Amino acid sequence: MTGTQLAALIRRKTRTTTSTYTDANMLVDVNVAIEELAGQIQQVRPEIWNMPMLADLVADQREYGCASDMLNNIVSLELKFSSTADYVPATPLKKNLSDSALQESVIVGAYNNYTPFYFLRRKAVYILSGTIVEVTNGFKLVSNIFPATLADLSGVTDLSADPTTTSHGFPREFHLLLADRVSIMFKNMKSMKLDRDELTYDQRLEAKLEEFSIANLDLQETADMPGSASLSNHGFDL
Numbered sequence: 001m002t003g004t005q006l007a008a009l010i011r012r013k014t015r016t017t018t019s020t021y022t023d024a025n026m027l028v029d030v031n032v033a034i035e036e037l038a039g040q041i042q043q044v045r046p047e048i049w050n051m052p053m054l055a056d057l058v059a060d061q062r063e064y065g066c067a068s069d070m071l072n073n074i075v076s077l078e079l080k081f082s083s084t085a086d087y088v089p090a091t092p093l094k095k096n097l098s099d100s101a102l103q104e105s106v107i108v109g110a111y112n113n114y115t116p117f118y119f120l121r122r123k124a125v126y127i128l129s130g131t132i133v134e135v136t137n138g139f140k141l142v143s144n145i146f147p148a149t150l151a152d153l154s155g156v157t158d159l160s161a162d163p164t165t166t167s168h169g170f171p172r173e174f175h176l177l178l179a180d181r182v183s184i185m186f187k188n189m190k191s192m193k194l195d196r197d198e199l200t201y202d203q204r205l206e207a208k209l210e211e212f213s214i215a216n217l218d219l220q221e222t223a224d225m226p227g228s229a230s231l232s233n234h235g236f237d238l
Contacts, residue, residue: 001175001176003150004154004155006153006159006175006178007153009179010186013198014186021186023153026182027150027152029182031150033181034147036181040209041171043209045213049147049168050075050142050144051145051166052140052141053166055138056134057081057135058132059132059134060104060132061132062107062129062132063121063122063124064125065123067166068123069143070166071123075143076141076142077141078090079116079127079140080138080140081113081138082133085113087140088115090116090118090129091116091118092118093117093128096119096120097119108130111128111129111130112129113131145166147167147168147170148164148167148168158172160172160175177201180197180201180204183195
């Protein structure tokens, strides 16, 4: 379902027009409903909004820039310090280190490539480890990125399509429920009677969530790290 089709369906269900239910007001309600449903979907599929990103490790480079939404929702960071090594998990530090503690000789003396650490500063991930050499796809970050909110209710692109390589679309399985949820919000505000589908919304949602809770293990998603010196399109299993 596209944004245009969603708006048309909601207006049919609410018996409204563009004057009685404006695009601006509907857009607010749709985005609220998307956030609400995304949270409920995540409860049955905790990994559903995970967005993996790959970037190359660059020799002697410890700081790797990332988008704010990635940094604010990190699930895991794994690093591979040579082309023949396995990925190892990096442990987050809750506070930044002083400049004196970030001298290369101090870092190499205090940390190693078996149990690396990292912290966030200046919209970037800062790696604390042994010496860093160039490794293709050596930086593997997974962030929890909710579906992108809609900018408008027009266009011909299906809502399930990922808007960018670092953001999710909204699952096709929940498009009708999304329309119902927005219609319920509008009708409750206007004290209007709900239709049959809306009256059974909670039960239908529960059934769909149960059905959706079984992940398709064949699916893989990858995204490139914005601003990385070298990126890869190769996926990996979550």
